[in-house]
Amino acid sequence: MGKKGRVFVRGLTSETYGLGEFRRRQLAVKRVRDDSVVVDDAKVAHSGDSEKSRTWWRVGPGDEDFLTQTIQVHFVELPPQSSNHGHGHQNEAAFYILEGRGYEIHDDQRYDWTKDDLVFVHTDSVHRHFNPYDETATALVVKAKSTWMFMGLWQQGRSGPVERETEFGPREDWSRIWTPGVQDRKKVISLADTTWENTPLGRVRVMSSPERTDARIFSIDAFELDIPAGSRSGKYWKMADEVFYVLEGSGYALQWEVEAEIAEKYYARVALEPTRHEITKGDTLYVPQNHVCQLFSYDGTPLRLLSAQNRVFKHLGYDTVHFLEDAPEYEAPQPS
Template identity: 45%
Template structure:
């Protein structure tokens, strides 16, 4: 059985790692997704005997050359009336339900979902996914910052396997959740995006799914937004240190990205590329923005573009919580 790679080594014979970043910047910024989910052929994970749960990776540490370990993304499909066998891992995961309806069992509690919902698997959750439709498959896009947990040594995970006999040297069962942030169990696990209104911001029309501004949503590792770009319009041209993954839920457009070079003198200085990396996208495509990149997304079609944006929230806790708006979205008239 092939080894699954959870965290890729970062090494160099030189202290300066510019060559690694340059290599990542040569990779495509947009690429096509799937249009026929029935073509999935890989099991959700090798030990799942149900044969009703399938996955196809979009971004993972197993990419060669490596694009990012900040985020991991994959499609997931449940066969009609099917489920996986259930498992647990310490990292969070966010599911956007592309199609279908079903429910989760997380730590013995049921959470129903349908197309358009975001469903969150919390840290240290024993969870299982069920497709409630006996005739149609359910498809989701799964986004997570798993490598961050792995880098910190939080890799206690596995299939459901109750402790049925005493292991020498260990005591009786205790409540694991006493280590969690107080109030975690009262936070929301499902966000119904169709019930949210787009807010006009400097970035354009945005639905905030989870971020530090949504303390009632049980997600600590991801920031998720939905962006709507009207025909002929664009998002803000902005700049942040975190890299970013975007899924094209609807529409046709263009990504423009200006890479930033580093100068080390008396302090760090940025030099912005004179010409952008330009790439077109359409429905069910994927977009990647490398760290420390100025970028804008444009609508080149005749219907709204809708994007799902994911960033690893750890950047904000490391002192990079500023997004610099260089040019606001055309509809925005504020400061």
């Protein structure tokens, strides 16, 4: 949280052309955060909570120490028989249901959800969370809000009259400027909407990706990764940074920094030694931009994780994941 208020977009300044020193400081920050880390308790400049609901941030652009602003992570908790106040904003959000069940009201439409669902707050949505049941509901929320803010898409708030109303005409249908057909896409991705696949990364359940054109989200890609006890994921390199949330189990991650050697063209130089990061249930693990990563489960403890990243990297030309090593359980298709 910023010292003078809520930070929506973090600035980058330097007295030199390069930003090497900024990157060194960023990479020195601890990449694993647990329940002891609350970087924003939603007491300043937030409008969604009611007297009963609770929101708190784990990763965001105002963090000290700073990790990233490409993706933000926070939690929403709804006690039994409760709701939040609700509000509206232009940015999307995706929230994974960690426990409980409930429903949403988005633009006056109801969407029910339960544990292990991924639910989307669509662009330009007025939304409110409800838990009418007898158990607590908790959601992990991931979003690329800073991307919207950087692009000037910052209209948000609670319901109320338009300021300077006499200067504006009558209401128009906002959805006229949305992607055609978007209102027919799914707002809730449940277990029944997904399949587990063996991939070079490991056993994966994709919930949101550019290929999932049935899902109403454009900014966040998300999947679950299941690593058997004593096994490991594939060893992979990509440009996008990433946040993992540990759903079950314990293990560790190895991460190798990739440096750019700018000669007659760009060359990648992978660090000879990785950094090691211990993780357990409830932790978030941050993987910085332009890194090689591999995840390991401990013997006797399967490891299940939720991955989220900002899809904008794919639109910028970084839409390939390069595998230096496949997961042990993966068998590559044989050429026909």
